[in-house]
Amino acid sequence: MGRLAPVRRASTVDLIAERLREAVVDGSLPPGTVLGEAELAYQLGVSRGPLREAMQRLTAEGLLVIPRRRGLAVRTMTAEDVRDIHWLRARIEPELGRRILTLPAAERRTVLAELGAEVKRMQRALRKDDARALGDAYLDFHRVLAVWGGSLRLARMLGTLLIETRLCTFSMFEHFEVHRDLVPEHVAFVEALAAEDGERFELLVQAHLEAEVRRLLAEPEASTEDGADRLLAETPDEPQPLDRLDLPEGL
Amino acid sequence: MGRLAPVRRASTVDLIAERLREAVVDGSLPPGTVLGEAELAYQLGVSRGPLREAMQRLTAEGLLVIPRRRGLAVRTMTAEDVRDIHWLRARIEPELGRRILTLPAAERRTVLAELGAEVKRMQRALRKDDARALGDAYLDFHRVLAVWGGSLRLARMLGTLLIETRLCTFSMFEHFEVHRDLVPEHVAFVEALAAEDGERFELLVQAHLEAEVRRLLAEPEASTEDGADRLLAETPDEPQPLDRLDLPEGL
DNA sequence: TATTGTAAGTTTGTCGACAATCAGATTATC
DNA sequence: GATAATCTGATTGTCGACAAACTTACAATA
Numbered sequence: 037m038g039r040l041a042p043v044r045r046a047s048t049v050d051l052i053a054e055r056l057r058e059a060v061v062d063g064s065l066p067p068g069t070v071l072g073e074a075e076l077a078y079q080l081g082v083s084r085g086p087l088r089e090a091m092q093r094l095t096a097e098g099l100l101v102i103p104r105r106r107g108l109a110v111r112t113m114t115a116e117d118v119r120d121i122h123w124l125r126a127r128i129e130p131e132l133g134r135r136i137l138t139l140p141a142a143e144r145r146t147v148l149a150e151l152g153a154e155v156k157r158m159q160r161a162l163r164k165d166d167a168r169a170l171g172d173a174y175l176d177f178h179r180v181l182a183v184w185g186g187s188l189r190l191a192r193m194l195g196t197l198l199i200e201t202r203l204c205t206f207s208m209f210e211h212f213e214v215h216r217d218l219v220p221e222h223v224a225f226v227e228a229l230a231a232e233d234g235e236r237f238e239l240l241v242q243a244h245l246e247a248e249v250r251r252l253l254a255e256p257e258a259s260t261e262d263g264a265d266r267l268l269a270e271t272p273d274e275p276q277p278l279d280r281l282d283l284p285e286g287l
Numbered sequence: 288m289g290r291l292a293p294v295r296r297a298s299t300v301d302l303i304a305e306r307l308r309e310a311v312v313d314g315s316l317p318p319g320t321v322l323g324e325a326e327l328a329y330q331l332g333v334s335r336g337p338l339r340e341a342m343q344r345l346t347a348e349g350l351l352v353i354p355r356r357r358g359l360a361v362r363t364m365t366a367e368d369v370r371d372i373h374w375l376r377a378r379i380e381p382e383l384g385r386r387i388l389t390l391p392a393a394e395r396r397t398v399l400a401e402l403g404a405e406v407k408r409m410q411r412a413l414r415k416d417d418a419r420a421l422g423d424a425y426l427d428f429h430r431v432l433a434v435w436g437g438s439l440r441l442a443r444m445l446g447t448l449l450i451e452t453r454l455c456t457f458s459m460f461e462h463f464e465v466h467r468d469l470v471p472e473h474v475a476f477v478e479a480l481a482a483e484d485g486e487r488f489e490l491l492v493q494a495h496l497e498a499e500v501r502r503l504l505a506e507p508e509a510s511t512e513d514g515a516d517r518l519l520a521e522t523p524d525e526p527q528p529l530d531r532l533d534l535p536e537g538l
Numbered sequence: 539t540a541t542t543g544t545a546a547g548t549t550t551g552t553c554g555a556c557a558a559t560c561a562g563a564t565t566a567t568c
Numbered sequence: 569g570a571t572a573a574t575c576t577g578a579t580t581g582t583c584g585a586c587a588a589a590c591t592t593a594c595a596a597t598a
Contacts, residue, residue: 047355048581049343072549083583085336088551092300092340096347098440104298105550105590120438127382187371189349193444299551323579334553339581356560356580 052080052090060099060110061175061199062168067112067207076107097196099203113200113207118252121200126245128194129178130238132185137234139184147184151177151226158219167212175202177222201248208252215251303331303341311350311361312426312450313419318363318458327358348447350454364451364458369503372451377496379445380429381489383436388485390435401431402477409470418463426453428473452499459503466502 046054059065077087091108094100101109113121136147154177161169175198182191182198205212221244228237297305310316328338342359345351352360364372387398405428412420426449433442433449456463472495479488 047353074549084550085339085582088336089340089343092343093347096344098443102298104296105548107549117439120440124438124440127378131378187375188368189371189375189444189448192349193440197440325579335580336552358579 048082048086049089049093052082052086053093055080056090056094057099057199061202063206063212065110067110067203070103070107070109072107097199099196099199111200111203113204115253117200118204118208118249121197121204122245122249125194125197125201126242128190128197129181129241129245130234132181132187132190132194133229133237133241134234135186136181136184136229137232139186143184147180148226148230150180150184151222151229154180155219155222155226158222162214162216162219165214167214170214170218171202171205171212174218174222204252217247299333299337300340300344303333303337304344306331307341307345308350308450312453314457314463316361318361318454321354321358321360323358348450350447350450362451362454364455366504368451369455369459369500372448372455373496373500376445376448376452377493379441379448380432380492380496381485383432383438383441383445384480384488384492385485386437387432387435387480388483390437394435398431398435399477399481401435402428402473402480405431406470406473406477409473413465413467413470416465418465421465421469422453422456422463425469425473426450428476455503468498 056065065071073084073087073091077084080087091100091102095102099111101111103109136144139147154173157173158170158177161167161173178198179195182194185191185194221240224240225237225244228234228240307316316322324335324338324342328335331338342351342353346353350362352362354360387395390398405424408424409421409428412418412424429449430446433445436442436445472491475491476488476495479485479491
């Protein structure tokens with residue numbers, strides 16, 4: 037008989053954490069935002085207790101920062117973070133690709149179908165010049181890799197890295213930008229997987245991620261001196277940027 | 288003028304989380320342990336608020352599990368977890384080795400010295416037949432790799448994986464065991480790094496980790512039917528083991 | 539004018555309490 | 569005798585409040 041998946045009611049903390057993650061991903065909480073607990077709790081319609089618990093969780097994921105006595109702040113990514121994140125993704129994603137290629141044919145077809153669907157979403161977004169939708173489809177494309185990669189922990193890691201990638205964009209630019217290379221690049225990804233060419237997939241992914249780093253770290257548009265300030269934030273002369281305040285805790 | 292490192296007072300949550308991590312690592316909180324919040328808070332001398340926040344953080348790290356209305360439980364690792372953890376480590380640690388080899392010579396010497404010191408600790412522990420100390424030195428050896436690997440995120444990940452590795456041991460066996468292969472294996476690791484032979488280092492590490500998996504998943508001593516039960520926990524017929532209750536949250 | 543000292547205001551960090559919920563034991567029923 | 573229903577006790581999930589700590593602004597002094 038078919039086993040039933042156990043029901044899993046999300047706790048309030050789960051809900052809050054998810055809501056916060058969403059807000060970070062969709063840009064309603066841009067990097068550097070500082071929020072008071074009371075205010076935020078009121079907005080979410082919960083008390084400060086559960087909110088603080090959720091904050092701790094997002095802190096462990098590296099999305100939030102808790103400056104002492106200052107509520108919470110959305111992490112601002114430095115150039116070093118950008119490099120670290122993309123370097124890591126360049127190791128993880130090809131590995132996931134390889135694992136996906138070892139899947140039974142049926143499942144592999146499913147993966148390819150899902151990836152194809154995301155590429156289609158990207159194409160539609162591009163036609164509409166909808167940078168936001170393009171970015172969302174981009175994230176979901178890579179999430180598919182995480183889900184099918186066969187390693188719980190690697191999936192979780194990549195999931196976090198993808199959100200951090202989004203934070204990189206927000207940290208470096210004021211607003212989304214459509215960049216047209218994205219679609220052909222991802223078409224190539226799918227083709228490489230379809231051809232069961234793991235090596236080619238790896239090279240393509242790495243090329244893509246390196247290009248992303250270059251794009252993100254290129255001098256931001258001169259207009260937004262704000263962006264310049266943020267790049268500066270990684271120079272060692274700052275009075276210790278908020279972002280790194282409680283990182284070392286992790287290890 | 289020399290910049291002063293900013294003072295960083297640990298918050299109560301940090302302290303609690305650290306204490307809990309320690310307890311997990313040193314075995315005073317074996318896998319499967321269920322604890323009531325009130326009791327634990329009393330033991331730690333704090334109120335339930337901060338304790339719950341720390342719990343959320345350890346949950347995000349995958350060390351704890353929060354069964355609904357049951358306080359908290361130390362995660363029990365399944366055979367699948369054992370494989371996942373070691374598989375991941377087999378990807379991460381060689382990568383860290385490679386990065387360490389690209390370090391300036393002076394720093395590389397420091398790393399080798401630190402690794403050598405840990406190996407010495409392992410040898411001393413082995414001579415005394417002190418399995419606990421051997422395990423601790425083992426953890427610290429690999430932590431050195433994490434610290435010097437040059438990637439904050441990868442370091443954090445490996446740090447967590449190492450604690451999980453310890454949980455694997457506790458999940459599979461009732462007590463520590465001295466196994467003598469460990470020391471020569473780690474001597475070889477250091478030698479490979481000293482010879483700047485990244486490839487050899489990779490092979491050695493992978494061999495070691497595969498051996499560990501075999502050792503951990505070998506039928507536990509017949510005496511401990513408890514261990515057998517735990518192995519069973521991963522079969523799909525259980526009514527959902529506590530361990531996996533709230534994992535999917537991560538991604 | 540720059541710098542230090544002071545004070546007020548705001549926010550967090552922590553705690554205690556209440557109510558809803560669940561697990562386990564007991565009892566009733568088929 | 570086994571299953572289902574009920575009940576009770578304990579524990580969590582959530583909230584409100586208090587006190588300490590920090591930040592900011594202002595004033596005084598060199």
